[in-house]
Amino acid sequence: MTPNHLIVAPVLLPLATAALMLLLGEGRRSMKAVVNVGSAVVGLGIAIALLTSVDAQQAPAAFGIYLPGNWPVPFGIVLVADRLSALMCVLAGSVGLASLVYALARWQHAGVYFHVLFQLQLMGLYGAFLTADLFNLFVFFEVLLAASYGLLLHGGGLQRVKAGLHYIAINLLASLLFLIGVAVLYGVTGTLNMADIAVKLPHVPASDRGLLHAGAAILAMAFLAKAAIWPLSSWLPPAYTAASAPTAAVFAILTKVGAYAVLRLWTLCFPASAGASAWFGGEVLVWGGLVTLAFGSVGMLASQQVARLASFSIIASSGTLMAAIGFGVPALVSGALVYLASSTLAGCALFLLVELLERSRQVEVGPQQMDDGNVALRGFLDAEPPASTNLDDDEEALVGRAIPAALAFLGLSFTACALVVAGLPPLAGFVAKLAMLTALLDIRSTAAWALFAGLILSGLFAATALVRVGIRHFWTTHDHPAPRLRVVESLPIAALLAATFMIVVQGDALLGYARATADALHDPQRYIEAVTNARPQPLATIGTP
Amino acid sequence: MEIVISVSIGVLASAGVWLVLRPRTFQVLIGLSLLSYAVNLFIFTVGSLAIAAEPIVKPGLAANLTNYSDPLPQSLVLTAIVIGFATTALFLVVLLALRGLSGGDHVDGQEEQP
Numbered sequence: 001m002t003p004n005h006l007i008v009a010p011v012l013l014p015l016a017t018a019a020l021m022l023l024l025g026e027g028r029r030s031m032k033a034v035v036n037v038g039s040a041v042v043g044l045g046i047a048i049a050l051l052t053s054v055d056a057q058q059a060p061a062a063f064g065i066y067l068p069g070n071w072p073v074p075f076g077i078v079l080v081a082d083r084l085s086a087l088m089c090v091l092a093g094s095v096g097l098a099s100l101v102y103a104l105a106r107w108q109h110a111g112v113y114f115h116v117l118f119q120l121q122l123m124g125l126y127g128a129f130l131t132a133d134l135f136n137l138f139v140f141f142e143v144l145l146a147a148s149y150g151l152l153l154h155g156g157g158l159q160r161v162k163a164g165l166h167y168i169a170i171n172l173l174a175s176l177l178f179l180i181g182v183a184v185l186y187g188v189t190g191t192l193n194m195a196d197i198a199v200k201l202p203h204v205p206a207s208d209r210g211l212l213h214a215g216a217a218i219l220a221m222a223f224l225a226k227a228a229i230w231p232l233s234s235w236l237p238p239a240y241t242a243a244s245a246p247t248a249a250v251f252a253i254l255t256k257v258g259a260y261a262v263l264r265l266w267t268l269c270f271p272a273s274a275g276a277s278a279w280f281g282g283e284v285l286v287w288g289g290l291v292t293l294a295f296g297s298v299g300m301l302a303s304q305q306v307a308r309l310a311s312f313s314i315i316a317s318s319g320t321l322m323a324a325i326g327f328g329v330p331a332l333v334s335g336a337l338v339y340l341a342s343s344t345l346a347g348c349a350l351f352l353l354v355e356l357l358e359r360s361r362q363v364e365v366g367p368q369q370m371d372d373g374n375v376a377l378r379g380f381l382d383a384e385p386p387a388s389t390n391l392d393d394d395e396e397a398l399v400g401r402a403i404p405a406a407l408a409f410l411g412l413s414f415t416a417c418a419l420v421v422a423g424l425p426p427l428a429g430f431v432a433k434l435a436m437l438t439a440l441l442d443i444r445s446t447a448a449w450a451l452f453a454g455l456i457l458s459g460l461f462a463a464t465a466l467v468r469v470g471i472r473h474f475w476t477t478h479d480h481p482a483p484r485l486r487v488v489e490s491l492p493i494a495a496l497l498a499a500t501f502m503i504v505v506q507g508d509a510l511l512g513y514a515r516a517t518a519d520a521l522h523d524p525q526r527y528i529e530a531v532t533n534a535r536p537q538p539l540a541t542i543g544t545p
Numbered sequence: 546m547e548i549v550i551s552v553s554i555g556v557l558a559s560a561g562v563w564l565v566l567r568p569r570t571f572q573v574l575i576g577l578s579l580l581s582y583a584v585n586l587f588i589f590t591v592g593s594l595a596i597a598a599e600p601i602v603k604p605g606l607a608a609n610l611t612n613y614s615d616p617l618p619q620s621l622v623l624t625a626i627v628i629g630f631a632t633t634a635l636f637l638v639v640l641l642a643l644r645g646l647s648g649g650d651h652v653d654g655q656e657e658q659p
Contacts, residue, residue: 135621139624142628142632146631146632146635149632149635149639157646158643158646161639161642161643161646162647162653162654165570165639165643165652166652168632168635168636168639169565169577169636169652172581172629172632173565173580175628175629175632176577176580176581176584179584179588180584180587182588182621183584183588183591183618183621186591186621187591187592
């Protein structure tokens with residue numbers, strides 16, 4: 001049986017592309033742009049191919065295993081593509097491609113190494129989703145973080161550098177916690193392979209169980225800080241608000257990396273069958289997620305800047321995910337996975353839209369200019385219309401005033417984004433929330449009712465906050481000319497929103513896929529068997545053409 | 546030896562935490578470095594401490610941790626050092642950029658108002 005080299009391709013392709021673009025030097029922007037977009041398209045194609053390949057195989061064989069060093073399983077690094085990894089890879093690829101295309105319009109000119117950093121960011125994301133080795137996960141976390149530090153600073157300016165310093169400090173501390181957690185787990189179990197850890201955990205003696213729980217909790221702290229769970233979330237709004245639009249759009253998936261790591265490791269290591277450690281820390285995930293959801297929702301209402309509002313919507317979606325994961329119920333997790341997909345795509349589109357909205361308010365805006373955050377919303381009633389506006393019934397009726405196409409596009413996209421983020425029908429957010437609410441009705445515990453209320457109330461809060469922004473930008477009268485949109489800037493937004501629309505049209509298929517993913521996650525024996533049964537290639541077959 | 550290692554990890558970590566919480570960027574940088582030293586030493590110790598034990602298996606000696614030292618934590622430490630070094634260097638660059646842009650060395654870019 002030949003190994004499936006497709007599994008390692010999403011890691012190697014961005015690495016090779018980044019190296020190639022470094023060799024191209026500081027100039028040749030258009031060539032780099034072509035190479036970068038080409039590589040991102042191929043990467044997304046590979047991710048989709050992986051998704052269809054793991055979806056086509058029926059359980060329990062829905063795992064693609066790849067041994068990069070051809071070492072036997074517990075000793076060498078293993079890459080595993082299962083349904084969850086493939087879904088995350090497709091999301092990373094889509095978000096990456098959309099942000100990249102958007103950046104072609106102007107942001108790629110703001111710095112020399114934008115394209116290189118962008119590919120390394122994609123490499124870290126794909127690697128973190130595909131690896132099945134704890135320390136390798138740390139390395140890929142560092143790759144994606146290192147690239148994100150560079151991307152966050154892209155464009156320069158005091159705001160970005162200040163937010164970047166905080167972001168780097170927080171993430172360095174989280175990485176140190178990650179290392180401590182990995183070291184303790186290694187000390188207790190003597191292995192770093194995730195499946196092997198899961199095999200050894202039930203046999204940990206009672207005297208070491210406290211140490212094991214401490215190690216797992218410290219490791220979880222690193223992931224929860226990455227997922228921006230309250231109170232570890234205060235770094236997110238300043239960083240995402242200060243970041244350039246395409247960077248913030250890619251960052252929409254970075255918090256989901258933390259959620260992915262928790263979902264993967266927690267369901268693998270502490271399932272119901274884990275005896276004394278069964279569902280260790282589940283309560284913390286549920287209540288932490290609920291508080292985060294509340295914090296994010298209130299933050300959305302309190303935000304004056306649209307970018308800040310979008311940042312808080314990311315926090316709220318992160319909280320929803322974590323609370324839903326913490327119940328350990330497959331039906332709820334499958335709804336949460338659909339929610340993950342829709343909220344990532346909508347969050348990315350929202351961050352891209354924010355810059356277009358801001359630009360439509362200021363006429364000559366350059367990449368360096370930013371809202372300084374001190375401008376409060378004007379009250380709707382005392383906002384004076386410009387002198388040229390015809391509001392007077394005595395003069396003539398307001399009829400036949402054409403809405404410029406660009407403004408119409410912005411308005412429609414914003415409405416669609418708001419519907420998805422708030423989880424209102426008929427778009428994708430509603431499908432996901434409905435699936436989660438239905439599952440919650442069957443759980444019947446205090447925490448379940450709290451999440452039920454939280455989901456509905458957060459939708460109300462998000463809708464209120466977004467409607468306010470919409471009125472401010474589209475319904476109040478403005479003095480300035482209609483914004484000019486470029487095709488490369490509006491295309492990715494339209495594509496992302498079309499993707500959320502496809503989630504609704506293909507809702508049944510996607511929910512089925514999410515259900516299969518959740519079932520596989522909550523039956524970790526399948527994953528463990530698939531990984532431990534992988535055998536390296538016989539030496540004779542290596543090197544033959 | 547366990548006491549010496551534990552105390553040194555503890556001192557490094559506590560000094561690191563204290564420095565990270567200081568308002569000056571350079572103190573934060575040194576604090577992060579001290580913390581990463583503490584973590585590196587800690588990773589080193591999970592492979593069990595032994596004097597003059599090699600990680601190479603010799604014939605006649607059972608392959609367990611009483612006769613040998615565990616090579617894996619050492620390689621983990623090596624990776625952690627390299628990554629920590631690179632990110633600390635990056636932090637230093639951002640620190641200098643913030644100093645240039647804000648004219649001060651406060652982590653928030655401006656002094657706290659009394």
